[in-house]
Amino acid sequence: MLQTEDLTIGYAQKKGDKIVLSKINIAIESGKLISVLGKNGIGKSTLLRTLSNVQKPISGDVYFEEKSLHSYSENALSKKLSLVLTERLPESQLTVFELIALGRQPYTNWIDSLSAGDIEKINAAMRQTEITHLKNALFYELSDGQLQRVLIARALAQDTAVIILDEPTAHLDMHQTINIFVLLQKLVKETNKTIIISSHEINLALKLSDQIILMTENKVQFGTTAALISQSAFDTIFPDTLLQFDKTIEQFVIKNS
Amino acid sequence: MLKPASKKPFLLLFLLLMFLCLLNISLGSVPIPFQEILNILTGGIDTKESWQTIILNFRLPKAITAILVGSGLSVAGLLMQTFFRNPLAGPFVLGISSGASFGVALFILGSSLFSGFLITNSISNWSLPMASSFGAFLVLSAVVIAANKVKNTMSILIIGLMFGSLTAALISILSYFSEASQIQQFLFWSFGSLGNLSWNELFIFIAVYSIAILASIGVIKPLNSLLLGENYAKSAGINIKKSRNIILLITSVLTGVITAFAGPIAFIGLAVPHIARIIFSTANHKTLIPAVLLLGAIVMLICDTISQLPASEFTLPINAITSLFGAPVVIWLLIRKKQLFV
Numbered sequence: 001m002l003q004t005e006d007l008t009i010g011y012a013q014k015k016g017d018k019i020v021l022s023k024i025n026i027a028i029e030s031g032k033l034i035s036v037l038g039k040n041g042i043g044k045s046t047l048l049r050t051l052s053n054v055q056k057p058i059s060g061d062v063y064f065e066e067k068s069l070h071s072y073s074e075n076a077l078s079k080k081l082s083l084v085l086t087e088r089l090p091e092s093q094l095t096v097f098e099l100i101a102l103g104r105q106p107y108t109n110w111i112d113s114l115s116a117g118d119i120e121k122i123n124a125a126m127r128q129t130e131i132t133h134l135k136n137a138l139f140y141e142l143s144d145g146q147l148q149r150v151l152i153a154r155a156l157a158q159d160t161a162v163i164i165l166d167e168p169t170a171h172l173d174m175h176q177t178i179n180i181f182v183l184l185q186k187l188v189k190e191t192n193k194t195i196i197i198s199s200h201e202i203n204l205a206l207k208l209s210d211q212i213i214l215m216t217e218n219k220v221q222f223g224t225t226a227a228l229i230s231q232s233a234f235d236t237i238f239p240d241t242l243l244q245f246d247k248t249i250e251q252f253v254i255k256n257s
Numbered sequence: 258m259l260k261p262a263s264k265k266p267f268l269l270l271f272l273l274l275m276f277l278c279l280l281n282i283s284l285g286s287v288p289i290p291f292q293e294i295l296n297i298l299t300g301g302i303d304t305k306e307s308w309q310t311i312i313l314n315f316r317l318p319k320a321i322t323a324i325l326v327g328s329g330l331s332v333a334g335l336l337m338q339t340f341f342r343n344p345l346a347g348p349f350v351l352g353i354s355s356g357a358s359f360g361v362a363l364f365i366l367g368s369s370l371f372s373g374f375l376i377t378n379s380i381s382n383w384s385l386p387m388a389s390s391f392g393a394f395l396v397l398s399a400v401v402i403a404a405n406k407v408k409n410t411m412s413i414l415i416i417g418l419m420f421g422s423l424t425a426a427l428i429s430i431l432s433y434f435s436e437a438s439q440i441q442q443f444l445f446w447s448f449g450s451l452g453n454l455s456w457n458e459l460f461i462f463i464a465v466y467s468i469a470i471l472a473s474i475g476v477i478k479p480l481n482s483l484l485l486g487e488n489y490a491k492s493a494g495i496n497i498k499k500s501r502n503i504i505l506l507i508t509s510v511l512t513g514v515i516t517a518f519a520g521p522i523a524f525i526g527l528a529v530p531h532i533a534r535i536i537f538s539t540a541n542h543k544t545l546i547p548a549v550l551l552l553g554a555i556v557m558l559i560c561d562t563i564s565q566l567p568a569s570e571f572t573l574p575i576n577a578i579t580s581l582f583g584a585p586v587v588i589w590l591l592i593r594k595k596q597l598f599v
Contacts, residue, residue, distance in 0.1 A: 078494030090342035092540040
């Protein structure tokens with residue numbers, strides 16, 4: 001459903017474009033949990049921003065349901081694709097319910113009234129992410145883990161086929177991180193949505209994702225964990241020799257020196 | 258967004274506004290019995306003609322001006338604070354008030370420098386608002402052009418501040434070359450004044466004000482969306498560029514027309530949205546817009562009533578009163594709440 005064709009990602013600049021990665025060809029199907037992995041600064045966020053039309057490709061194109069992303073209007077695209085970003089939210093007195101309700105904006109009328117159907121979607125999103133008890137809490141009083149769930153609920157309420165999350169586990173402890181991954185895995189199974197997530201939690205991502213987008217210096221590889229292991233794809237992501245990929249347990253381990 | 262705020266505070270605020278309006282009209286240098294005031298306001302004729310003139314041609318237009326100025330500046334302030342996600346934004350920061358001041362300065366102070374173009378030095382009721390609107394529009398256009406070039410809202414905020422500094426500097430230079438009497442004239446304008454508006458001027462004021470306020474109801478949805486920042490707003494299908502231009506335009510028109518007719522009025526636009534957020538404890542603009550409209554009018558009427566110095570013949574400059582009122586409110590808010598929201 002989401003496809004790239006000879007995609008080159010990067011930043012358009014006056015003195016020549018800054019190319020991050022080129023010749024990206026991936027085809028993402030529905031109902032999959034997909035992790036974008038790679039070392040710091042390799043371009044994970046750039047790829048996600050390009051896939052979600054926040055940023056324009058340098059060349060090539062991204063297709064959603066066979067149509068180029070930029071052929072969608074802002075409103076049409078907002079019904080297909082929702083986001084969870086890493087950026088800090090401005091401080092306001094929004095409650096959890098109100099914040100999630102903002103996910104219904106693509107469907108609300110000019111004055112932003114919620115229909116009974118909208119409210120049902122919001123309640124369902126809160127149930128799925130297990131935050132119904134936080135309904136009336138102010139969002140800035142939440143813990144990082146709770147806030148992440150609220151933002152995921154907002155994306156669910158937006159009712160899109162694809163949800164893209166940029167490092168949702170960045171500020172979370174191990175327990176919360178696993179919780180978020182398990183939640184996302186559950187959501188993919190229950191709703192048949194496609195969830196694309198970038199993360200530094202490589203070992204966890206390898207265990208729980210259906211497919212991996214692996215970004216290295218000169219290419220992007222795409223496939224199931226098993227397929228990528230058989231291609232020895234993980235051996236070269238990190239430059240130093242302290243970290244090693246152990247094929248038998250399918251995890252990265254610290255090398256004994 | 259849901260959570261329709263309860264109607265009760267609105268009703269109370271509306272009653273308070275009515276009461277303050279009557280109080281404002283009944284106070285002044287000429288004592289008029291309250292009974293007579295009600296009589297005149299309801300169209301009675303069986304009273305002294307001088308009283309009728311005072312009420313209908315001076316006090317009533319002044320009270321209406323206070324309501325328009327207070328509510329208009331407060332809406333402009335609310336829009337700026339949400340748009341810039343900055344609790345310290347207000348109509349002044351975009352440099353639009355300064356632009357209006359610059360227009361007036363050019364008119365009053367520059368008349369000696371450009372005596373070839375402006376023959377008369379006397380200030381008619383019309384030329385001042387026009388000069389002020391022109392100045393506001395000039396800075397607005399510059400800010401909108403700059404805003405379309407930069408993507409970051411913080412940069413727009415800084416560009417606005419820079420335009421404010423630029424115009425302030427130009428005003429200083431103009432003052433330096435002007436005569437004392439002209440500087441005095443400009444100074445009096447900058448004190449702000451809610452009086453002096455004829456009904457004709459008031460009708461134009463009301464017309465422009467109404468268009469801007471109606472337009473602000475139209476941007477409630479993008480405003481709510483912007484509470485999560487521009488990227489989320491965009492991903493929820495909001496056309497950011499269009500919304501941004503409409504919001505900037507509403508603010509500029511409101512600030513421009515208000516400064517034109519009443520002079521630069523400080524602090525109302527900054528303080529009132531915070532008072533509204535505390536009273537209604539919400540960020541939803543569906544509640545906040547009517548709330549700041551009512552509260553802005555109330556605060557301005559209180560300030561104007563104080564400035565008349567009840568039972569005396571003196572009137573204090575309104576701008577001094579709003580600052581005397583506004584500055585402590587903002588300090589108190591910061592100390593009590595520890596945190597300001599957008």
